[in-house]
Amino acid sequence: MIFITNSIEINDNDLDLDFIRSPGPGGQKVNKAATAVQLRFDVENATALPDLVRQRLLRLAKNRITAQGILIIEAHRFRSQHRNRQDALDRFVALVRKATEKPRLRRKTNPPPLSKQRRLEKKRRRSQLKRMRRTPAAQDL
Template structure:
């Protein structure tokens, strides 16, 4: 299992993840690869040290942790496994792109929900459908109930 450091990852909007926060290891992949699959470690495990990162704002880190879900380890790392392709380099690029996409999604601030009240028409429609349903049930019941 080969270990390595990758180059800094540019996300956009002036955000760069430093190379110290990223580490990658190469393992044998399952799936296509012919005779090579048992000899060459082409799958990539990319680890991003989320809690140690100093370039992302705290609110983005929280959203990123929520988005990562089960990919977030107990040690506070986001682990991305890439083994779609037959070559190590393409899997490496795939893992970095997937991490960048995840961080970009976390950079988007959710729109705050504005509390609204139901309209008069929607209240009337709801009550009318309840009356109709009540009438159907009343007609279905036997007369001696």
């Protein structure tokens, strides 16, 4: 069991871990050791996730989710399989925890009058500077 929050726990059977060859430069064992980890989780059919969390997770990780609704996390930061496996699980837990957080509602605000005044004054100064750079013939027109 992987504990995400007090109310959400994901069964190990819901996660599919595949070990693949790590990309990038290697050494003597570059074509032998499959140290990179590819974690797959079916978000669409996950019974452990509430609907709101599932929707937020789909929105948060939209670039890592396939058309079938499967979340894919690849970990190949470390040279050992064990550390890459733990890294993938940690990133997965962090992503789901982030999806459990309720987004804060944005309150619409207006800029203060002084900042509006400063912005317009800055624009006037910039306009004056560009006007002064023109050739005298262009100013007469």
